[in-house]
Amino acid sequence: MRQYRLFPEDLPKPSHYELLGVSPSATEEEIKEAYKRLKSIYQPDSLAIYSLFSEEELENTSRALDEAYQVLVNERRREAYNEEMIQEGRLKPEELFQRGLAVAPERGQEVSFQGGEVTEEKGSFPQEEGIYKGEFLRRMRILKQVELNDISKVTKISVETLENIEKDNYEALPCRIYLRGFLIEYARCLQLDPTEVANTYLKYYDEWARKKMGR
Structure with missing residues (x-):
């Protein structure tokens, strides 16, 4: 079965915030929650992504999640990262004070909708x-x-x-x-x-x- 890359090589990689699905103003607890959820989804034996990616791609994704998490839960590293993002124009200072969280949802249960006949x-x-x-x-x-x-x-x-x-x-x-x-x-x-x-x-x-x- 053909497998697919999570991040096309010719497109910019997401920021640490985008990767974890949290806002730049996210709290440490929100970051930890998002990281834990994503790590469970992108495990090699996860049914949600079974057979879609190679082991190498899953390992690379896991490392990217680890790096994002380690930077964002460390106050000094996060401040330095924010400054770098601002200088590159990828982050606006006011975003650091806007509350909001965009975490990935928990995987839903399998479902089959039974509608009427299609006419x-x-x-x-x-x-x-x-x-x-x-x-x-x-x-x-x-x-x-x-x-x-x-x-x-x-x-x-x-x-x-x-x-x-x-x-x-x-x-x-x-x-x-x-x-x-x-x-x-x-x-x-x-x-x-x-x-x-x-x-x-x-x-x-x-x-x-x-x-x-x-x-």
């Missing part, structure tokens, strides 16, 4: 099956008679984030490492191939990111 009045499948962009996913969800609120309750992903996925609103979506997990959970709820959905959607996401960088 022509309710729509038809898009012509290009396998092109998992937001509109395709939205139409698939409607055809299966699944509400965003239902997916949100099961996966713990906010309705707003799910809406942004369906709208291809890349600017408002979380860090790539979280987005992959969100897409996998979303696909499972619709009984779609989670690997195919995540990797196809991220292909378009990466194209957008490259254009934004002028590459």
